[in-house]
Amino acid sequence: DLPVEELRQWIHEQSVHGIWIRLARISDLLHEPELLRDMGIYGQIAVGTQELAADNLRTHRFLLNFDLHALREAERQWEKLGVYSIAYKELLEQFRLHE
Numbered sequence: 001d002l003p004v005e006e007l008r009q010w011i012h013e014q015s016v017h018g019i020w021i022r023l024a025r026i027s028d029l030l031h032e033p034e035l036l037r038d039m040g041i042y043g044q045i046a047v048g049t050q051e052l053a054a055d056n057l058r059t060h061r062f063l064l065n066f067d068l069h070a071l072r073e074a075e076r077q078w079e080k081l082g083v084y085s086i087a088y089k090e091l092l093e094q095f096r097l098h099e
Helices: 005-016 068-084 088-098
Strands: 039-042 046-052 059-065
Touching: 005 088, 039 068, 046 068
Parallel strands: none
Antiparallel strands: 039 046, 046 059
């Protein structure tokens, strides 16, 4: 299934502006808790990670880390996440084929 409409619109806007989006189901990641987070890899410069507020719904802060080790770890997690996720553009193509 596609995400709910409000979230899908936000994801689509990000994708249109050149951000690579991959989607995964939380239920598929329960045995990989380190992958259950929002992160961004900014080229070879930095990795950003989201920290949630106590309610686990709102962003408390988004941290940028310029450490090379942190960047390599984020790249490793991105590759691992690829096993469980699908590119947003690929998901759209699948739904277009079924229409």
